[in-house]
Amino acid sequence: MSHQSQEPTPEPGPEKEPGLSEELEQEVARESGAPAGLDAGEDTADRLAHALQQTMSHPWTVAAGAILLAVLVGSVMIAFTDERVTSAAGYFFARPGDLFTALGDSIGGAYSALFRGAVFNPRADGFAAQIRPLTETFNYATPLIAAGLGVALAFRAGLLNIGGQGQMLIAASAAGWVGFGVTGLPFGVHTLLAVAAGIAGGAVWAGIAGLLKARTGAHEVIVTIMLNWIAFYLVAYLLATPGLLQAPGSSNPKAPPTPASAQLPGLLGERYNLHWGFVLALAAVVFVWWLLNRSSQGFAFRAVGENPRAARVAGIDVPWTTVKVMLVAGGLVGIAGASQVLGQVTTGFGGDIDAGIGFDAITVALLGGSNPWGVLAAGILFGAFKAGGTAMQASEGVPNDIVLVVQSLIVLFIAAPPLVRAIFRLPDPDRRRTPREARKARKEAA
Amino acid sequence: MRLELRGITKRFGALVANDHIDLTVEPGEIHCLLGENGAGKSTLMNVLYGLYEADEGEILLDDEVQHFAGPGDAMAAGIGMVHQHFMLVPVFSVAENVMLGHEPGSGGVLDVESARRQVREISERFGFHLDPDALIEDLPVGVQQRVEIIKALSRNADVLVFDEPTAVLTPQETDELMAIMRQLRDSGASIVFITHKLREVREVADRITVVRHGKVVGEASPTASDADLASLMVGRAVELTVHKDEPRYSTGLLRVSGLQVVDDAGAVVVDDVSFEVRGGEVLAVAGVQGNGQTELTEALLGLQDDVSGSITLDGEELTGRSVRKVLDRGVGFVPEDRTHDGLVGEFTIAENLMLDRSDGPPFVRSGALQLAYRDDFARSAVAEYDVRTLGIDTPVGRLSGGNQQKVVLARELKRNLRLFVAAQPTRGVDVGSIEFIHKQIVATRDAGVPVVVVSTELDEATALADRIMVMYRGRVVGIVPSTTPRDTLGLMMAGIPPVEHGGEAA
Numbered sequence: 001m002s003h004q005s006q007e008p009t010p011e012p013g014p015e016k017e018p019g020l021s022e023e024l025e026q027e028v029a030r031e032s033g034a035p036a037g038l039d040a041g042e043d044t045a046d047r048l049a050h051a052l053q054q055t056m057s058h059p060w061t062v063a064a065g066a067i068l069l070a071v072l073v074g075s076v077m078i079a080f081t082d083e084r085v086t087s088a089a090g091y092f093f094a095r096p097g098d099l100f101t102a103l104g105d106s107i108g109g110a111y112s113a114l115f116r117g118a119v120f121n122p123r124a125d126g127f128a129a130q131i132r133p134l135t136e137t138f139n140y141a142t143p144l145i146a147a148g149l150g151v152a153l154a155f156r157a158g159l160l161n162i163g164g165q166g167q168m169l170i171a172a173s174a175a176g177w178v179g180f181g182v183t184g185l186p187f188g189v190h191t192l193l194a195v196a197a198g199i200a201g202g203a204v205w206a207g208i209a210g211l212l213k214a215r216t217g218a219h220e221v222i223v224t225i226m227l228n229w230i231a232f233y234l235v236a237y238l239l240a241t242p243g244l245l246q247a248p249g250s251s252n253p254k255a256p257p258t259p260a261s262a263q264l265p266g267l268l269g270e271r272y273n274l275h276w277g278f279v280l281a282l283a284a285v286v287f288v289w290w291l292l293n294r295s296s297q298g299f300a301f302r303a304v305g306e307n308p309r310a311a312r313v314a315g316i317d318v319p320w321t322t323v324k325v326m327l328v329a330g331g332l333v334g335i336a337g338a339s340q341v342l343g344q345v346t347t348g349f350g351g352d353i354d355a356g357i358g359f360d361a362i363t364v365a366l367l368g369g370s371n372p373w374g375v376l377a378a379g380i381l382f383g384a385f386k387a388g389g390t391a392m393q394a395s396e397g398v399p400n401d402i403v404l405v406v407q408s409l410i411v412l413f414i415a416a417p418p419l420v421r422a423i424f425r426l427p428d429p430d431r432r433r434t435p436r437e438a439r440k441a442r443k444e445a446a
Numbered sequence: 447m448r449l450e451l452r453g454i455t456k457r458f459g460a461l462v463a464n465d466h467i468d469l470t471v472e473p474g475e476i477h478c479l480l481g482e483n484g485a486g487k488s489t490l491m492n493v494l495y496g497l498y499e500a501d502e503g504e505i506l507l508d509d510e511v512q513h514f515a516g517p518g519d520a521m522a523a524g525i526g527m528v529h530q531h532f533m534l535v536p537v538f539s540v541a542e543n544v545m546l547g548h549e550p551g552s553g554g555v556l557d558v559e560s561a562r563r564q565v566r567e568i569s570e571r572f573g574f575h576l577d578p579d580a581l582i583e584d585l586p587v588g589v590q591q592r593v594e595i596i597k598a599l600s601r602n603a604d605v606l607v608f609d610e611p612t613a614v615l616t617p618q619e620t621d622e623l624m625a626i627m628r629q630l631r632d633s634g635a636s637i638v639f640i641t642h643k644l645r646e647v648r649e650v651a652d653r654i655t656v657v658r659h660g661k662v663v664g665e666a667s668p669t670a671s672d673a674d675l676a677s678l679m680v681g682r683a684v685e686l687t688v689h690k691d692e693p694r695y696s697t698g699l700l701r702v703s704g705l706q707v708v709d710d711a712g713a714v715v716v717d718d719v720s721f722e723v724r725g726g727e728v729l730a731v732a733g734v735q736g737n738g739q740t741e742l743t744e745a746l747l748g749l750q751d752d753v754s755g756s757i758t759l760d761g762e763e764l765t766g767r768s769v770r771k772v773l774d775r776g777v778g779f780v781p782e783d784r785t786h787d788g789l790v791g792e793f794t795i796a797e798n799l800m801l802d803r804s805d806g807p808p809f810v811r812s813g814a815l816q817l818a819y820r821d822d823f824a825r826s827a828v829a830e831y832d833v834r835t836l837g838i839d840t841p842v843g844r845l846s847g848g849n850q851q852k853v854v855l856a857r858e859l860k861r862n863l864r865l866f867v868a869a870q871p872t873r874g875v876d877v878g879s880i881e882f883i884h885k886q887i888v889a890t891r892d893a894g895v896p897v898v899v900v901s902t903e904l905d906e907a908t909a910l911a912d913r914i915m916v917m918y919r920g921r922v923v924g925i926v927p928s929t930t931p932r933d934t935l936g937l938m939m940a941g942i943p944p945v946e947h948g949g950e951a952a
Contacts, residue, residue, distance in 0.1 A: 299800075
């Protein structure tokens with residue numbers, strides 16, 4: 001069809017068609033953000049600077065910067081809440097050395113306790129016990145990863161899924177009910193059925209929000225928040241009503257224990273708490289990656305998320321896609337709920353089975369940049385905070401709340417990338433020049 | 447007042463929007479700044495108006511160096527600007543709009559009377575016939591533009607900048623604007639007229655400066671031919687006329703009858719529209735922006751919700767079908783607003799090229815994207831449609847307007863089409879790409895496909911069309927041959943049906 005022979009690369013006769021080469025130069029500059037006519041090998045320094053800029057403006061660098069900042073601010077908080085530091089500060093002018101020792105002990109002690117509790121404990125006997133904290137981290141990370149994926153997927157499709165709590169509660173109830181209510185199934189089948197029930201429960205609960213948004217235009221944030229409350233009180237009622245979810249013979253709002261046939265079996269044997277839920281979460285990461293990057297459905301999800309108008313013109317049914325996204329997102333959160341009931345709390349769950357994970361998941365998704373691998377990393381980081389926070393409190397007396405403060409600070413800094421960039425002087429990917437450079441250039445020109 | 451720009455340079459990152467531009471405008475002169483979209487004309491004027499700070503260079507008024515920190519400074523120095531998109535408050539009266547920003551009066555009491563007087567004075571001087579108490583929203587676009595002009599004059603502007611002022615005007619309104627500009631010139635004002643339309647340049651300019659890719663590439667005389675001006679503007683010889691043979695009709699047929707579209711606000715935006723397009727011909731839908739053309743094309747694709755009447759393609763009813771089904775019937779669509787409706791900016795070129803084919807083979811098999819096929823397809827489409835890019839993995843949002851449009855065009859035309867609908871296919875597109883896009887549209891017509899092209903540019907409509915349908919306020923004013931005189935078409939665009947010639951009036 002094309003009758004034109006102006007290939008972009010070959011040399012156009014410069015005298016004959018100056019516009020063409022200029023045009024290509026401009027196009028290259030527009031696309032790469034690099035100075036036009038940057039030749040390979042000609043200017044290594046420039047190329048290095050360009051590569052460095054690409055790396056430094058990457059969101060991961062910002063995430064790392066946010067974590068570092070949060071840890072620094074956390075140090076201040078740890079120091080302030082430590083009595084040794086406050087008392088040493090009282091006689092600072094008499095013996096200033098004491099304050100610095102106290103500061104070092106306090107902050108160093110706290111973070112090394114965090115490390116011992118979350119990754120590796122050299123004080124324990126034998127490698128198997130020393131590495132146990134890491135498995136605890138993975139254990140805590142399991143529901144965070146699964147629920148984080150649920151939030152991240154919805155976000156990629158332009159939906160804010162604030163309903164993790166409700167979806168987890170419904171999922172946990174469904175999985176729990178299949179666990180103790182259905183009997184006579186062999187081990188394995190029973191577990192799978194219970195997990196499937198959890199996924200279905202989460203999917204239905206999120207699907208309601210999707211359907212309401214698709215059919216009536218109700219905003220998903222409001223709907224999912226309200227569904228959290230509905231789920232909370234509904235589950236509270238179910239747990240307090242004999243014959244429904246309440247354990248027989250008990251008057252507490254608590255479900256019966258999950259029978260062994262429905263439990264997610266341990267992954268590394270009796271010594272560790274880590275169970276197959278972690279494998280489910282990892283499988284979910286791979287699944288979401290495939291869904292988003294390799295499937296036609298994920299293509300539609302992303303198109304709707306990035307530009308719903310263009311998606312509609314391209315023949316994608318936007319409302320129906322909204323429903324599908326919420327179903328899948330809820331299913332992912334459902335894995336978190338199921339893993340809680342079938343792996344974590346097998347002695348019978350109460351109304352607090354979601355353990356705040358539904359909301360932490362939002363943070364995890366945000367920190368992970370709504371990318372499945374990012375969610376995996378963020379989930380493990382937050383799992384480490386949870387596992388290590390207890391150790392910090394136990395051995396150093398640092399209030400666990402400080403760990404939560406650090407977590408919240410990370411989110412705060414993540415939510416304000418310009419702040420992190422400004423502090424670490426990272427380049428902005430959207431602006432190709434820092435104000436400082438611009439000022440310098442102006443000065444040179446003047 | 448004599449305006450001089452010396453060595454103005456403005457960079458946005460690696461992009462040099464203005465590269466040492468020199469420009470002098472003498473009093474009593476219309477100086478035309480001619481250049482393509484993206485050549486840097488608007489950037490230059492924004493520097494002049496104090497909206498951007500130049501990286502290098504200086505602005506002189508009557509040989510005095512000026513430092514503008516904002517539009518306020520520029521206005522105070524005697525520079526007035528008539529923007530492409532009017533900066534008027536629709537619910538305010540003419541007088542209120544004119545005084546907005548420098549309200550006369552004292553002690554918090556507005557002196558509307560003095561503003562009224564000013565409006566009356568200026569409009570008498572130039573024969574505008576403007577009622578100071580009329581509300582802006584009740585005025586036609588051309589008259590609104592005069593309010594903008596009065597606004598600038600009321601602040602004693604000696605240098606007037608018209609930034610693409612004719613984009614929203616009918617041909618008649620354009621002629622009237624030209625007359626006003628001449629009048630202003632004769633009264634001693636220095637006028638900068640920014641445009642990319644050659645016809646207007648030759649008609650009104652005293653001097654022409656051509657800008658290309660941020661640089662001044664030369665001056666031209668108003669007597670230069672269109673071809674010369676265009677090649678200066680683009681940097682190579684450009685084919686301005688569209689070559690097409692007599693239509694060879696195929697059996698394809700789009701028939702629209704009694705089509706009515708009601709928008710979300712309940713207004714009838716397309717009113718009893720009927721027409722036919724045969725395979726192998728181009729029907730151009732002409733008219734001033736906002737007279738129902740957009741909604742008509744959206745209705746053809748199934749994007750409008752409240753549609754009555756009938757649209758049949760080769761005898762098959764299309765109304766009431768989903769967009770997906772309409773696309774599957776072989777309807778190709780180039781939306782008017784490509785960045786919002788045609789492309790996903792964050793997606794790569796390859797992804798955008800399969801945007802409306804993500805539901806089945808060949809791009810998708812058993813739910814999985816066929817990445818190898820997608821990339822091969824993208825590479826061949828990029829080569830065939832001359833998309834200038836570093837690679838198929840470039841986010842489409844980083845491309846220039848013309849290259850973006852080629853991506854849309856490639857996506858639509860590389861399907862098996864039975865109808866092609868293009869809304870404003872060359873808006874915001876450089877002249878070089880326009881030439882290419884026109885060729886592709888004609889090639890589609892010659893392949894026997896019925897083609898509907900919406901254009902608010904009369905030149906484009908007459909060049910591409912076999913027949914022209916003019917719309918006014920949602921109704922068809924008439925369907926006439928493309929040889930119809932410009933004046934008649936202009937009148938039709940203002941809602942006056944053709945009488946003396948053989949058009950089929952609706």
